[in-house]
Amino acid sequence: xxxxxxxxxxxxxxxxxxxxVVLAWTHGHNSLTSTPLFITTQEDLEKLDSGPMHVQxxxxxxxxxxxxxxxxxxxxxxxxxxxxxxxxKLIERKNITIFGISCSGAVNIRxxxxxxxxxxVRSVQADGDSITVTTNHGxxxxxxxxxLMDKCYTCTNQTPIIHDHMVIAQTADHVPGDAPQTTLDALxxxxxxxxxxxxxxxxxxxxxxxxxxxxxxxxxxxxxxxAQSRDPHWLDQSDTPREKLMFQAxxxxxxxxxxxxxxxxxRACPMGIPVLAMKQALNRxxxxxxxxxxxxxxxxxPPLFMFRQQEENIKERDAR
Amino acid sequence: MTTARFLKARDIAPWLEELSTxxxxxxxxxxxxxxxxxxxxxxxxxxxxxxxxxxxxxALLPPCETLFEYKxxxxxxxxxxxxxxxxxxxxxxxxxxFGARPCDARAMQIFDRVYDGNQARDxxxxxxxxxxxxxxxxxxxxxxxxxCDRVGGSPVDATGSDVLLTPLKAGYVAEALTDKGETLLNSxxxxxxxxxxxxxxxxxxxxxxxxxxxxxxxxMERNLLSLFSDLGFWDKTAQxxxxxxxxxxxxxxxxxxxxxxxxxxxxxxxxxTWDNCMSSQFTLEGSGHNPRPTKxxxxxxxxxxxxxxxxxxxxxxxxxVGCGRCISNCPVSFDxxxxxxxxIQQADAAREHAHD
Numbered sequence: 001x002x003x004x005x006x007x008x009x010x011x012x013x014x015x016x017x018x019x020x021v022v023l024a025w026t027h028g029h030n031s032l033t034s035t036p037l038f039i040t041t042q043e044d045l046e047k048l049d050s051g052p053m054h055v056q057x058x059x060x061x062x063x064x065x066x067x068x069x070x071x072x073x074x075x076x077x078x079x080x081x082x083x084x085x086x087x088x089k090l091i092e093r094k095n096i097t098i099f100g101i102s103c104s105g106a107v108n109i110r111x112x113x114x115x116x117x118x119x120x121v122r123s124v125q126a127d128g129d130s131i132t133v134t135t136n137h138g139x140x141x142x143x144x145x146x147x148l149m150d151k152c153y154t155c156t157n158q159t160p161i162i163h164d165h166m167v168i169a170q171t172a173d174h175v176p177g178d179a180p181q182t183t184l185d186a187l188x189x190x191x192x193x194x195x196x197x198x199x200x201x202x203x204x205x206x207x208x209x210x211x212x213x214x215x216x217x218x219x220x221x222x223x224x225x226x227a228q229s230r231d232p233h234w235l236d237q238s239d240t241p242r243e244k245l246m247f248q249a250x251x252x253x254x255x256x257x258x259x260x261x262x263x264x265x266x267r268a269c270p271m272g273i274p275v276l277a278m279k280q281a282l283n284r285x286x287x288x289x290x291x292x293x294x295x296x297x298x299x300x301x302p303p304l305f306m307f308r309q310q311e312e313n314i315k316e317r318d319a320r
Numbered sequence: 321m322t323t324a325r326f327l328k329a330r331d332i333a334p335w336l337e338e339l340s341t342x343x344x345x346x347x348x349x350x351x352x353x354x355x356x357x358x359x360x361x362x363x364x365x366x367x368x369x370x371x372x373x374x375x376x377x378x379a380l381l382p383p384c385e386t387l388f389e390y391k392x393x394x395x396x397x398x399x400x401x402x403x404x405x406x407x408x409x410x411x412x413x414x415x416x417x418f419g420a421r422p423c424d425a426r427a428m429q430i431f432d433r434v435y436d437g438n439q440a441r442d443x444x445x446x447x448x449x450x451x452x453x454x455x456x457x458x459x460x461x462x463x464x465x466x467x468c469d470r471v472g473g474s475p476v477d478a479t480g481s482d483v484l485l486t487p488l489k490a491g492y493v494a495e496a497l498t499d500k501g502e503t504l505l506n507s508x509x510x511x512x513x514x515x516x517x518x519x520x521x522x523x524x525x526x527x528x529x530x531x532x533x534x535x536x537x538x539x540m541e542r543n544l545l546s547l548f549s550d551l552g553f554w555d556k557t558a559q560x561x562x563x564x565x566x567x568x569x570x571x572x573x574x575x576x577x578x579x580x581x582x583x584x585x586x587x588x589x590x591x592x593t594w595d596n597c598m599s600s601q602f603t604l605e606g607s608g609h610n611p612r613p614t615k616x617x618x619x620x621x622x623x624x625x626x627x628x629x630x631x632x633x634x635x636x637x638x639x640x641v642g643c644g645r646c647i648s649n650c651p652v653s654f655d656x657x658x659x660x661x662x663x664i665q666q667a668d669a670a671r672e673h674a675h676d
Contacts, residue, residue, distance in 0.1 A: 029464065033653040035652050035655075037560075118370055121464070136461055205354065208383075208565075209565035209596070215564070236580070238384055268562070270570060271373065
């Protein structure tokens with residue numbers, strides 16, 4: 001256990017008597033995977049682990065725990081989700097206790113599997129700027145900077161923007177590295193026809209499990225989602241790329257200017273479909289039109305939550 | 321005496337191409353970074369090494385199938401009577417699943433008891449079933465998430481297969497297990513290999529020796545039932561669950577469906593699509609009442625169905641084949657093995673407590 005994790009456990013142990021539950025991580029079925037941990041007792045606390053293998057954005061659980069006293073272990077990127085949830089009044093600040101940790105980057109499981117040529121992973125050891133992966137064929141040492149989640153390469157918030165407690169001990173510096181080409185970059189260089197073909201091809205393997213939606217911390221309709229509604233009937237249940245893409249378009253539009261690009265939608269997709277790119281494309285428009293980034297300031301109002309007669313960057317009247 | 325033939329690794333693609341004239345061939349192949357069962361196309365290659373993310377179940381239960389098409393017509397004069405024309409669309413054509421794993425093939429027999437049993441016979445399912453041939457690839461290793469051995473199967477089990485392929489160096493020994501399988505092995509692509517039968521058997525024995533000795537999940541129907549009203553247990557079990565449907569859609573034994581009419585103007589089709597018990601709409605009634613209102617209720621049902629209700633109805637056969645796809649593809653790494661093991665422990669503890 002790292003010093004970082006020890007310190008985190010100590011902080012949580014002090015606050016636990018005042019809280020109903022603390023959201024953290026523990027290891028999953030192997031050391032490459034992590035799973036959210038709901039701490040209510042000292043015994044639970046002993047299972048807590050944190051590090052580059054612990055990837056879920058725990059803030060996704062906060063709206064469902066509204067009204068309870070909740071502690072949450074939070075990285076920089078996750079803190080942006082919490083801020084957005086506060087802005088939208090989906091959670092109450094007084095009920096949330098934030099245990100901030102500084103993050104050196106989170107590992108992208110798919111990138112690890114690619115790097116070991118799909119060999120069956122037996123165990124993983126993270127060690128500062130490298131990770132050692134043992135597979136059924138042997139051992140691979142990978143550079144951390146080659147297997148991070150896309151969002152980590154452009155991360156500007158290694159520490160949470162808001163927090164109540166902060167773990168000081170740090171395991172490693174943020175691992176810099178050249179950002180790989182993102183899906184959005186690739187889409188930018190395509191003609192519209194190619195772009196459509198790209199999505200048609202990817203959506204073909206979508207199984208409509210809606211893990212992208214259910215993992216999204218800002219998808220708050222959940223049980224009343226238009227994807228399954230018969231009235232209105234925006235989508236039919238046919239298994240066609242058209243219907244599946246329509247859902248992605250709706251998801252992206254609903255999260256425009258709200259999405260903090262935490263990447264949970266893409267990470268959760270069991271089919272590995274790069275669904276984050278659509279949200280990033282819309283966020284780029286929001287940044288251009290409103291000079292706004294979601295989840296940076298709890299006091300501000302998201303641009304699509306208000307109405308101005310004359311927007312600074314939308315010259316609607318002039319165009320007329 | 322079953323027939324055995326040898327299939328060289330490099331002959332697989334030509335053989336499947338040959339079969340493609342008579343069958344729709346489904347084979348595991350890469351799609352992006354993911355291995356899925358898809359229509360065989362030499363350009364996509366075949367992936368024989370990895371357990372596919374999707375099971376082979378779509379051969380029998382497609383994610384979406386048309387039950388019938390309809391068209392309505394209205395008389396032009398009052399009283400504007402509406403007439404409806406129906407066109408049933410029974411599935412036709414033969415399907416060959418190549419490279420199913422033993423878990424996939426066993427899972428299909430779990431469907432058979434439901435869709436082609438004594439109580440009900442689904443014409444769409446039985447048409448597909450009768451037209452399907454399953455060529456199974458025995459596993460040469462277990463993934464960390466595999467547990468077929470704990471639910472009554474094995475990595476080299478031939479149950480439900482028409483042909484079993486056993487990997488040897490440079491190729492596969494193909495053994496026919498049914499008449500359908502015998503027909504397949506008549507292809508000139510194969511080399512005679514009755515002498516390799518023993519070698520294949522040895523290879524399978526070697527695989528079985530690698531299977532760890534661990535506890536079984538069989539015969540625990542009553543255990544799970546005794547936890548039915550312990551909602552606290554299910555609450556804790558389901559805490560991290562996102563209530564998405566990844567586990568059920570990737571499960572080779574999950575067979576629940578939804579039926580909807582999708583109309584466009586005056587015509588449309590009635591379709592049957594995969595549905596999933598982890599969704600709150602699954603049990604939402606017309607009145608607005610939902611008998612499984614929380615994810616804890618839904619998790620109880622998913623685990624209960626696989627390990628208790630189904631076995632009680634069907635000769636103690638579990639509705640889980642231990643492929644582990646629900647574990648390896650879960651966004652929060654929910655591990656059904658842990659959940660079942662905890663349930664056994666909890667039920668045992670409760671029983672002991674009752675005897676105190």
